[in-house]
Amino acid sequence: MIKAIFFDIDGTLVSFNTHRIPQSAVNAISMAKEKGIKIYISTGRPFSLINNLDEIKHMIDGYITANGALCFSGDKVISCTPISKEDVLTVLRFSDDMKFPCMVVGEKDLTMYNSDDRTDRIFRQMLNVHNLREDNNVELILQQRILQLTPVISVAEEEQIMPRLAGCVSSRWCPDFADITATNANKGNGLLEVISHEGININETMAFGDGGNDLSIIEKAGLGVAMGNANQVLKEVADYVTSSVDEDGVYNAIKSFVL
Structure with a gap:
């Protein structure tokens, strides 16, 4: 039953x-x-x-x-089950260097880091998600336990980034981005x-x-x-x-x- x-x-x-x-x-x-x-x-x-x-x-x-x-x-x-601070900072450095948006999800709040026009197209238009809090300072979010990182990256970019994250896994439910979480x-x-x-x-x-x-x-x-x-x-x-x-x-x- x-x-x-x-x-x-x-x-x-x-x-x-x-x-x-x-x-x-x-x-x-x-x-x-x-x-x-x-x-x-x-x-x-x-x-x-x-x-x-x-x-x-x-x-x-x-x-x-x-x-x-x-x-x-x-x-x-x-x-x-939070992501290690080291892995979080590694993804944010990739975001700066490769210039992709990345949602940073804290235990209590979130922000969209390096937001650009892809944020609007994918999240607001396609998924009808609006409360992305781009105005939140990422440093304040990093004071919380980080649950998930959602970078807007291709599969090839994902394959480049993930080997650098010792304690993380990634998954996709939308082709435009990956969700990165702690391994477990x-x-x-x-x-x-x-x-x-x-x-x-x-x-x-x-x-x-x-x-x-x-x-x-x-x-x-x-x-x-x-x-x-x-x-x-x-x-x-x-x-x-x-x-x-x-x-x-x-x-x-x-x-x-x-x-």
């Missing part, structure tokens, strides 16, 4: 085309909640940039944020942290995703579901491939396995 469902946001719960949750998904989550199933979000977004879940916010029991770097249930922080911070480990805290068995979990950063949670969940719009690698490791976010994929999978 499924007792907890974990949802990625962009491309899974929320359409890239409409920037909204399909009503069918809202209905399915509501019905699952009525059956006593816990609902969790598992996203690459920092919590302050989760701006598109109003229809289901009241039903959410907890969050895996920043690709697993910060996880909490209700108001209680379960785990925090990923959605799959976030899942394990949450269910350990809640006393839920791994076989009682279900997870939905569509991108490269969902690979670990889809592999570890009792039932891993790839969206129809997911990349091929994710589809190959998933237990089930549903239809796309715009074709009622969440509803169809929940109807098949839960309701």
Whole structure:
């Protein structure tokens, strides 16, 4: 029996085309909640940039944020896995030298370092993310534990930078940028942290995703579901491939396995 469902946001719960949750998904989550199933979000977004879940916010029991770097249930922080200061400063030096924007996500706040026109095109226009806080001084953010770095770089640039970061891994859910986190911070480990805290068995979990950063949670969940719009690698490791976010994929999978 499924007792907890974990949802990625962009491309899974929320359409890239409409920037909204399909009503069918809202209905399915509501019905699952009525059956006593816990609902969790598992996203690459920092919590302050989760701006598109109003229809289901009241039903959410907890969050895996920043690709697993910060996880909490209700108001209680379960785990925090920051990047080392040395690795953070290395990425910022690359940002200065190679002239790319980089989101710097602290435990409490964030900023977009070296912001340029790509920031507006990718984050505000394509992803409908606006609270990027370019006015925040990066030195103030660096006084916090840094959860995630999101540089706007190509795959080739990512391959140049990552060998210089001894304690980090990278993942992509959008081709225009990479998310860099500490080595042990990923959605799959976030899942394990949450269910350990809640006393839920791994076989009682279900997870939905569509991108490269969902690979670990889809592999570890009792039932891993790839969206129809997911990349091929994710589809190959998933237990089930549903239809796309715009074709009622969440509803169809929940109807098949839960309701």
